[in-house]
Amino acid sequence: MGRGVKKRQAAGAPLPQRRKKRGVRLAVAYALQVLFALLAVLLVALLICGVLYVREHIFSKSNGEDQPNGENFTDTGGGAAWSNPATEAIEAYVVVLDAGHGGVQSGCEFDGVLEKDITLAVTMLAAEKLRAEGVTVILTREDDTDVSLDERCRIANNVGADLFVSIHCNSYTEDTSVSGFEGYYHNGTKGQRLAEYILAAANALGVKTRHVKDANYQVIRDTTMPAALMEIGFLSNPAERARLQTEDYQTTIAQAIADGVLAMKAAG
Ligand SMILES: [Zn+2]
Structure with a gap:
């Protein structure tokens, strides 16, 4: 608290204006944080889509050669929750x-x-x-x-x-x-x-x-x-x-x- 007061006094600008500027900076910082968070979510979503796409295409190909009807296909790994769409596509x-x-x-x-x-x-x-x-x-x-x-x-x-x-x-x-x-x-x-x-x-x-x-x-x-x-x-x-x-x-x-x-x- 003491340091903040000193800083404000040292800057010499009227207090309400400094507060306003600080508020704007905080808002910008907050907006950037939200933006980064959104980008991170987007990247994760893209990654999941990519993995699903690769699974579906690679598995359909190898399955088509070995087991034409996909009757004996068993999930070879990965989360069970994500394996369903690929399995349906193969069958x-x-x-x-x-x-x-x-x-x-x-x-x-x-x-x-x-x-x-x-x-x-x-x-x-x-x-x-x-x-x-x-x-x-x-x-x-x-x-x-x-x-x-x-x-x-x-x-x-x-x-x-x-x-x-x-x-x-x-x-x-x-x-x-x-x-x-x-x-x-x-x-x-x-x-x-x-x-x-x-x-x-x-x-x-x-x-x-x-x-x-x-x-x-x-x-x-x-x-x-x-x-x-x-x-x-x-x-x-x-x-x-x-x-x-x-x-x-x-x-x-x-x-x-x-x-x-x-x-x-x-x-x-
Ligand atoms: Zn006829």
Whole structure:
């Protein structure tokens, strides 16, 4: 106290003015402290973001090579609280569902029933079921629009999907008694397995199935991931056509597709 008084007296300035100046200096010092504190918080936040970014990218890469489906991934360290976002990113399983035809491309048509409407309905139901199981589903169309075959392949290839399933209805006018669910793949054991899993799931749900065959359809040829084209039933067969229009049967077919995809995911 004594020193302060001496100092003030020595400076010789009127007391209120000195006090004001001192107040301003204190305010500036305080503001600087706050600024430094904010900068420190910002640096820490940036550091955390950086660490998370590196973890996510490095782990996704090494995981992708060793364990394609991330099923066996275990956190290799770090705080448990920070490991969750990275783990979720690794486990994202992306499936592209392709509702055949759309817009001006009606597909086959019998008795006013259009293939594009049945394929869209079943695709939307299958997407709902897979999303409920935590699968990331990308649709090539989700309304009555015409999407080119090139574009359907591009969508699947660009997102780097794990699986691709195209959904169509069949027709065989030479013999309208022919019916059943069948699958196609192109040059690849994984595509074949996917089609087989879906048919097996359909079978288990009491659906009449036929066979799995190799075919040169563009959407299963030009897609770079395991791909299957499923002909879910014959619109040329009156009984199957009637079934395919019911929500019950559409739900069963959608369940078979979802089950087959999940079986494929589990098998790796
Ligand atoms: Zn078709």
